[in-house]
Amino acid sequence: MDSLTIIAAVSIFTAGITIAIGGMMPSRGEGEALTKAIESVARQPEQANQIIRLFFIGAAVVESVAIYSLVIALIILFANPFIHLFTK
Amino acid sequence: MDSLTIIAAVSIFTAGITIAIGGMMPSRGEGEALTKAIESVARQPEQANQIIRLFFIGAAVVESVAIYSLVIALIILFANPFIHLFTK
Amino acid sequence: MDSLTIIAAVSIFTAGITIAIGGMMPSRGEGEALTKAIESVARQPEQANQIIRLFFIGAAVVESVAIYSLVIALIILFANPFIHLFTK
Amino acid sequence: MDSLTIIAAVSIFTAGITIAIGGMMPSRGEGEALTKAIESVARQPEQANQIIRLFFIGAAVVESVAIYSLVIALIILFANPFIHLFTK
Amino acid sequence: MDSLTIIAAVSIFTAGITIAIGGMMPSRGEGEALTKAIESVARQPEQANQIIRLFFIGAAVVESVAIYSLVIALIILFANPFIHLFTK
Numbered sequence: 001m002d003s004l005t006i007i008a009a010v011s012i013f014t015a016g017i018t019i020a021i022g023g024m025m026p027s028r029g030e031g032e033a034l035t036k037a038i039e040s041v042a043r044q045p046e047q048a049n050q051i052i053r054l055f056f057i058g059a060a061v062v063e064s065v066a067i068y069s070l071v072i073a074l075i076i077l078f079a080n081p082f083i084h085l086f087t088k
Numbered sequence: 089m090d091s092l093t094i095i096a097a098v099s100i101f102t103a104g105i106t107i108a109i110g111g112m113m114p115s116r117g118e119g120e121a122l123t124k125a126i127e128s129v130a131r132q133p134e135q136a137n138q139i140i141r142l143f144f145i146g147a148a149v150v151e152s153v154a155i156y157s158l159v160i161a162l163i164i165l166f167a168n169p170f171i172h173l174f175t176k
Numbered sequence: 177m178d179s180l181t182i183i184a185a186v187s188i189f190t191a192g193i194t195i196a197i198g199g200m201m202p203s204r205g206e207g208e209a210l211t212k213a214i215e216s217v218a219r220q221p222e223q224a225n226q227i228i229r230l231f232f233i234g235a236a237v238v239e240s241v242a243i244y245s246l247v248i249a250l251i252i253l254f255a256n257p258f259i260h261l262f263t264k
Numbered sequence: 265m266d267s268l269t270i271i272a273a274v275s276i277f278t279a280g281i282t283i284a285i286g287g288m289m290p291s292r293g294e295g296e297a298l299t300k301a302i303e304s305v306a307r308q309p310e311q312a313n314q315i316i317r318l319f320f321i322g323a324a325v326v327e328s329v330a331i332y333s334l335v336i337a338l339i340i341l342f343a344n345p346f347i348h349l350f351t352k
Numbered sequence: 353m354d355s356l357t358i359i360a361a362v363s364i365f366t367a368g369i370t371i372a373i374g375g376m377m378p379s380r381g382e383g384e385a386l387t388k389a390i391e392s393v394a395r396q397p398e399q400a401n402q403i404i405r406l407f408f409i410g411a412a413v414v415e416s417v418a419i420y421s422l423v424i425a426l427i428i429l430f431a432n433p434f435i436h437l438f439t440k
Contacts, residue, residue, distance in 0.1 A: 001089075001091070001094065004091070004173065005091035005094055005095065005174070008091075008095050008170035008173065008174075009094050009095055009098040011170065012095065012098050012099050012102050012164055012168070012170060013098050013101075013102045015102070015164065016102035016105060016160055016161065016164060017102070017105070017106070019106065019110060019156050019157050019160045020105065020106045020107075020108075020157055021109065023110050023113070023114070023154070023156055023157055024109070024110075024112065024113040025113065026153055027113040027114040027117050027150050027153035027154065028116065028117050029117075030117060030146075030150045030153070031113070031114070031116065031117015031118060031119075031120050031121055031150050032117065032120065034117065034121040034142075034146035034147070034149070034150060035117075035120050035123075036124075037142060037146065038121060038124045038125050038128050038139055038142055038143060039124055039127075041128075041135065041138055041139060041142055042128035042129075042131060042132040042135050042139055043132070045132070045134075045135050045138065048138055048142075052142060052145075055142075055146065056149075059146070059149045063149065063152065063153070066152075066153045066156060067156075069156075070156045070160075073160050074160075077160075077163060077169050077170075078169050083170075087173060089177070089179070089182065090179060092179070092261060092262075093179035093182050096183050096258035096261065096262075097182050097183055097186040099258065100183070100186050100187050100252055100256070100258060101189075101190045103190075103248060103252070104190035104191065104193065104194035104248055104252060105190070105193070105194070105197075107194065107198060107244050107245050107248045108193065108195075108196075108197035108198035108245055109197065111198050111201070111202070111241040111242070111244055112200065112201040113201070114241055115201040115202040115205050115238050115241035115242065116201040116204065116205050118205060118234075118237055118238045118241070119202070119204065119205015119206060119208050119209055119238050120205065120208065122209040122231075122234035122235070122237070123205075123208045123209045123211075124212075125230060125234065126209060126212045126213050126216055126227055126231060127212050127215075127216060129216075129223065129226055129227060129230055130216035130217075130219065130220045130223050130227055131220070133220070133223050133226060136226055136230075140230060143230075143234065144237070147234075147237045151237070151240070151241070154241050154244065157244075158244050158248075161248055162248075165248075165251060165252075166257055171258075175261060177267065177270065178267060180267070180349060180350075181270055181271065181350070184271050184346035184349065185271055187346065188274050188278050188340055189274055189277075189278045191278075191336060191340070192278035192279065192281060192282035192336055192337065193278070193281070193282070193285075195282065195286060195332050195333050195336045196281065196282045196283075196284075196333055197285065199286050199289070199290070199329040199330070199332055199333055200285070200286075200288065200289040201289070202329055203289040203290040203293050203326050203330065204289040204292065204293050206293060206322075206325055206326045206329070207289070207290070207292065207293015207294060207296050207297055207326050208293065208296070210293065210297040210318075210319075210322035210323070210325070210326060211293075211297045211299075211300045212300075213318060213322060214297060214300045214301050214304055214315055214318055214319055214322070215300050215304060217304075217311065217314055217315060217318055218304035218305075218307065218308045218311050218315055219308070221308070221311050221314060224314055224318075228318060228321075231318075231322065232325070235322075235325045239325070239328070239329070242329050242332065245332075246332050246336075249336055253336075253339060253340075253345055254345055259346075263349060265353070265355065265358060266355060268355070268437060269355035269358050269359060269438070272434035272437065272438075273358055273359060273362040275434060276359070276362050276363050276366050276428055276432070276434060277362055277365075277366045279366070279424055279428065280366035280369060280370035280421075280425065280428060281366070281369070281370065283374055283420050283424045284369065284370045284371075284372075284373035284374035284421055285373065287374050287377070287378070287417040287418070287420055287421055288374075288376065288377040289377065290417055291377040291378040291381050291417035292377040292381050293381075294413055294414045294417070295377070295378070295380065295381015295382060295383075295384050295385055295414050296381065296384065298381065298382075298385040298406075298407075298410035298411070298414060299381075299384045299385045299387075299388045301406060301410060302388045302389045302392055302403055302406055302407060302410070303388050305399065305402055305403060305406055306392030306393075306395065306396045306399050306403055307396075309396070309399050309402060312402055312406075316406060316409075319406075319410060319413075320413070323413045327413070327416065330417050333420075334424075337424050338424075341424075341427060341428075341433055342433055347434075351437060
């Protein structure tokens with residue numbers, strides 16, 4: 001196994017495992033927030049607009065963590081700063 | 089084992105494990121939200137339309153995290169940026 | 177062990193493990209939602225139609241994540257993009 | 265160990281482990297739903313028909329995920345797309 | 353170790369482990385449902401016939417997932433599609 005093979009194999013595996021594990025808790029947190037938002041809209045329908053707006057803005061904040069993992073995964077795949085060291 | 093074999097084997101395994109693990113928490117979060125949506129519709133049937141609409145829009149937000157994993161898995165399978173380094 | 181053997185072995189194992197793990201949380205989420213739907217129909221039988229309709233539409237949303245895993249498993253088995261590299 | 269031996273061994277092991285793991289959560293979800301259905305029928309016997317019908321239709325939805333695993337296991341055993349590459 | 357030995361060993365191990373793991377959650381789900389059925393019959397003895405009938409029909413649904421594992425285990429033992437490749 002030469003160096004380039006090891007780097008490429010590790011890059012592919014890491015890209016996949018990064019978004020898989022990095023997306024677990026953001027999606028769970030969003031699911032819990034959505035659960036409570038649905039419950040709250042049902043109980044205080046006169047607050048529905050405010051609750052929905054808060055859910056979306058809050059979900060964007062939580063989602064940002066998942067997007068960090070996505071960005072790192074995409075960088076590892078498409079802008080890997082180490083791969084050029086092994087491809088002359 | 090030559091380089092191309094290692095890269096292909098790692099790619100196949102990573103693609104599968106990425107969507108398998110990456111889909112766990114989104115589907116669980118959606119399941120919890122659906123559970124609460126059903127409960128809420130049963131208790132406040134007059135809010136049903138608003139609850140169902142919020143569930144679908146919110147589920148789309150949670151689903152987006154699962155789609156990140158799917159996109160990375162499909163990139164690894166069909167647009168793998170490393171495979172061309174080994175197939176001359 | 178030649179290259180084709182490794183790729184085929186990894187493909188078979190990954191296809192199985194992908195749908196096995198990828199189907200766990202969707203089926204659990206659907207089971208929880210079904211549990212709540214049964215409870216809700218028993219308590220508010222006059223809402224039964226709406227509850228059942230929401231359960232089916234919501235279960236389709238949750239099922240979509242399981243179908244992502246199924247699609248990746250079937251791609252790995254029948255449309256494997258790497259297998260042609262090793263079968264000349 | 266020749267190639268065909270490895271492929272056959274991996275296929276047999278994967279088929280078994282796929283349905284074993286893939287069937288865990290569907291059966292658990294159905295068990296929970298059945299538990300609630302029994303409780304609901306005992307409390308609201310006048311809703312029994314509707315509850316039982318919902319349980320069966322919902323269990324079919326949950327069962328579908330277990331059937332995905334069964335289908336992949338049977339494909340690996342009887343319609344393995346890789347086995348013909350090794351049996352000339 | 354010749355090929356036939358490996359295939360036979362893997363088949364035997366997989367058959368056992370498949371039904372062992374595949375039977376875990378169905379039996380747990382049925383146990384929970386039975387627990388609730390017993391409780392419900394004790395509280396509403398006038399509903400006993402309906403509860404018992406629902407338990408048996410529902411347990412058959414849960415059992416079906418365990419039977420999938422049993423079928424795969426029996427196929428691996430008695431209708432193994434790979435064994436004839438090694439016994440000429």
